[in-house]
Each structure stands twice: as C-alpha cells, then as structure tokens.
Amino acid sequence: MWDLLLRFGQGIGTTVTITGLSFLVGAVLAVPLVLLRRSAQPLLRVPAVVFVEAVRAVPPLVWLFIVYYGIGSGALRLDTMQASVIGLGLIAAAYLTEIYRAGLGGLPAGQWEAVHALGMPRFAAARTVILPQAIVTIIPPAATYAIGLLKDSAVASVIGAKDITFLASKQTQIDLNGLGNFAVAGLLYILLSIPVAAIARTVDHRLHRRLARA
Numbered sequence: 001m002w003d004l005l006l007r008f009g010q011g012i013g014t015t016v017t018i019t020g021l022s023f024l025v026g027a028v029l030a031v032p033l034v035l036l037r038r039s040a041q042p043l044l045r046v047p048a049v050v051f052v053e054a055v056r057a058v059p060p061l062v063w064l065f066i067v068y069y070g071i072g073s074g075a076l077r078l079d080t081m082q083a084s085v086i087g088l089g090l091i092a093a094a095y096l097t098e099i100y101r102a103g104l105g106g107l108p109a110g111q112w113e114a115v116h117a118l119g120m121p122r123f124a125a126a127r128t129v130i131l132p133q134a135i136v137t138i139i140p141p142a143a144t145y146a147i148g149l150l151k152d153s154a155v156a157s158v159i160g161a162k163d164i165t166f167l168a169s170k171q172t173q174i175d176l177n178g179l180g181n182f183a184v185a186g187l188l189y190i191l192l193s194i195p196v197a198a199i200a201r202t203v204d205h206r207l208h209r210r211l212a213r214a
Helices: 002-037 042-057 060-071 080-105 109-118 122-159 164-175 178-213
Strands: none
Touching (some): 002 042, 002 080, 002 122, 002 164, 002 178, 042 080, 060 080, 060 122, 080 122, 122 164, 164 178
C-alpha cells in the first residue's frame, strides 16, 4: 500500500495544480458574471443566465473534450494541463457565479438601503459594507465546491493529464488490481480534501469574529 501511495502521490502536484488554477479562473470570471446576472437590464442579464445554465447542464468530461479536442486541436494548441484548467475553470465560473449570487442575495435588504441612505459611493459601499458580510456566507459553499472540484479534476486524466487517477489507471493496466489501486487513489483524494475543509473553517471563524468586533 505504501508503495502505491508513493507512486500515485507523484500525481498530487498535477491534481492540486489543476484544481487550484481552475478554481482561481472560476473565482475571477464569476465576478463579472454575477454582476451581469444581477443586472436589471435583460440584454446584460440574459446572456449571463444562458452561459451559467448551459455550462452547468453539460457534463465536465464533455467540456474537456470540447476544449481539448475541439478548440485545442485547431489554431490554438493546448496541452492537457491548459485544456483542463480552461474547461474546469469555465465550469467553476458558472457554479461560483451562483454561489456569489446567493451570498449577495442573502444579505438583508436593510444593508443596501442603509448604504444608499448614507449616500456612500457604490464602490466604497461594496468594499466596506456589502462584501465583508457576503464573503462570510460565500466561503462555506465555495469551499464545498472546491472540494468537489478536486474530485472532478479526475476527469482530466481522460485527456492525458498525469494526475492521481491517471497513474492509478496506468497501474491497473499493469497489475489488473483495480480495486486496490483506486482505493488508494480515493484515499489520496480524501487526504487532499481535509486541508481544504480545515482552511475554510478557519477563515470562516476568523471572518465571523472580525465582523462581530466591527
């Protein structure tokens, strides 16, 4: 077992890189998307809604095939890492957009009314009043999604990304011990998800304490 842990552990770097970069891409793209999603203008809101719903309706594996074998095989050449990050990053953007929207929508209406009554500039109000409260409600579901993304990153192995799942698959082709190999791979995914959950809880507790003192 230890031998398998060390062997499959060589794919941890790829797994973590794909997960981290995909989450970062999604977190950044979700900001303009949620602004469009909340817009009162149909011409701005509808395209964002269509994007979010369409991306979430298609399985992650299909998106990876579209990016890698479709876009990545044309004039724009993409390696497996780039295709994985782009494909999973777009999916993350769609899901995080809804998480952001729920976080902003969950704030009491009085918070918005208060900043308008005070005549605060929109950016200053968002930065000092709205976002600190919204982040507290956004972090738990975002962390849960990050753990899910860690598991979903396994689909990148299908296009050749040398992650944990890829190495487990290759080893199974050699020794035909699928149960043992993928049990060890599953253990590695569990071990990787524990720090993510722990960090999320720590950040969440600190933010709650900071807001309580404010």
